Every structure is written in structure tokens, then in C-alpha cells.
Amino acid sequence: MALETLLDAIAEQGWYVWDDFLSLEQVQSLRECVPQDWYRARIGRNDDLLQAKAIRSDRIQWLNSEMGLPVQDYLTRMEQIRCEVNRDFFMGLFEYESHFAQYQVGDFYKKHLDAFRGQENRKLTTVFYLNENWTEADGGELKIYDMDDQLIDTVAPVAGRLVVFLSENFPHEVLPAKAERMSIAGWFRTNGVTESRFDIAH
Numbered sequence: 684m685a686l687e688t689l690l691d692a693i694a695e696q697g698w699y700v701w702d703d704f705l706s707l708e709q710v711q712s713l714r715e716c717v718p719q720d721w722y723r724a725r726i727g728r729n730d731d732l733l734q735a736k737a738i739r740s741d742r743i744q745w746l747n748s749e750m751g752l753p754v755q756d757y758l759t760r761m762e763q764i765r766c767e768v769n770r771d772f773f774m775g776l777f778e779y780e781s782h783f784a785q786y787q788v789g790d791f792y793k794k795h796l797d798a799f800r801g802q803e804n805r806k807l808t809t810v811f812y813l814n815e816n817w818t819e820a821d822g823g824e825l826k827i828y829d830m831d832d833q834l835i836d837t838v839a840p841v842a843g844r845l846v847v848f849l850s851e852n853f854p855h856e857v858l859p860a861k862a863e864r865m866s867i868a869g870w871f872r873t874n875g876v877t878e879s880r881f882d883i884a885h
């Protein structure tokens with residue numbers, strides 16, 4: 684069962700690429716839920732926009748279950764992963780936040796860690812790709828590094844593929860897209876302390 688393979692890989696190496704997590708049909712119905720009103724992505728809760736633009740240039744829209752059944756189904760699958768990971772690793776993952784991301788031609792996301800300062804409660808990252816007919820000429824690969832800055836893998840953003848990794852352990856970057864690139868990025872979070880404040884649901 685694929686979920687067990689994911690859990691084994693997280694235990695052994697901390698990351699996993701799950702091909703055909705969803706079928707092309709499911710990808711298509713998710714794409715139909717993608718909203719039109721995008722806004723510029725930020726890099727933290729309190730960052731300034733100019734600084735953010737130098738680091739990432741994609742546009743995002745946070746997922747919510749009112750976007751339709753395919754989105755609800757996606758969130759249900761993430762909930763299953765959350766429960767299994769908690770059962771196996773006692774990670775205490777508390778909730779999941781996720782957004783659609785749209786990279787237009789030239790858009791990128793420079794190397795970063797998802798668990799940024801002041802928000803160390805992002806523990807497990809997921810990225811799901813919605814790009815049918817992706818070819819190498821379309822760019823936008825995800826490069827994953829270890830903490831010694833050694834390249835671990837270069838992942839093509841092909842439709843149906845889910846990438847999962849420990850948020851605190853793997854710097855990564857998105858190479859400039861040469862064609863429109865769509866994804867759902869998400870994070871399982873623990874309850875925690877944010878900027879020295881007890882933070883029960885943020």
C-alpha cells in the first residue's frame with residue numbers, strides 16, 4: 684500500500700515522491716476548482732512585499748472546502764496522511780494548511796526552508812502537481828537539498844505527483860517556470876509557540 688511506502692520513506696530518509704497519487708481525471712477535476720482571484724505569495728506572516736518578491740514570484744489562493752468536492756476529497760486524503768503520520772511517528776501534527784500556487788512563465792521560488800523563523804511549527808510539507816503534459820522544456824523543477832546543501836533530487840512537477848518532506852530538514856527551490864505551472868503546496872503543523880506567544884490555532 685502506497686501510504687505505507689510513504690511512511691517508510693519518511694522514517695528512513697525524511698522525504699518521498701509519490702507518483703500517481705491522484706489520477707489524471709482527479710487532477711482535472713481539481714483544476715476545475717482553481718479560483719481566478721490569485722494574490723501574491725508572501726514568505727511569512729509579517730514580511731514585506733518587496734522582500735518577498737525577490738524570493739518568490741508565484742501567486743496563491745488558500746484552499747478551503749467550499750471550493751468544491753475535489754478539494755474536499757484532497758483535504759480528506761491529507762487528513763488520512765496526518766493521522767497515519769501521527770500514529771507512526773507521534774509527530775503531533777495538529778492541522779493542515781494549503782494553497783494553490785500558480786507560477787507563470789519566469790516565476791520562481793528561491794532556496795528556502797518551509798519552517799521559517801517565527802513559525803517553526805510547520806513540520807511536514809506536501810506539494811502536489813497539476814501539470815498535465817509537462818515536458819522538460821517547461822522548467823519549474825523542484826530541487827531538494829539536504830542540510831549540507833547537497834542536491835538530493837530534482838523533481839519534475841508532473842500531474843498526479845505528490846512530494847512530501849520534513850519541513851525543517853530540506854531546503855528546496857523552484858526553478859524558473861517556462862510554462863504555466865500549477866500546484867498545491869501544504870503544511871502539517873503542530874500546535875506551538877509562535878514568536879514566543881502561545882499559539883493554539885495559528
Ligand SMILES: O=C(O)CCC(=O)C(=O)O
Nearest residue numbers: 792797810825857866868
Ligand atoms: O511548488 C513546489 O514545487 C514547491 C513550492 C514551495 O516550496 C513552497 O510553496 O514552499
Ligand SMILES: [Fe+2]
Nearest residue numbers: 795796797855
Ligand atoms: Fe517551500
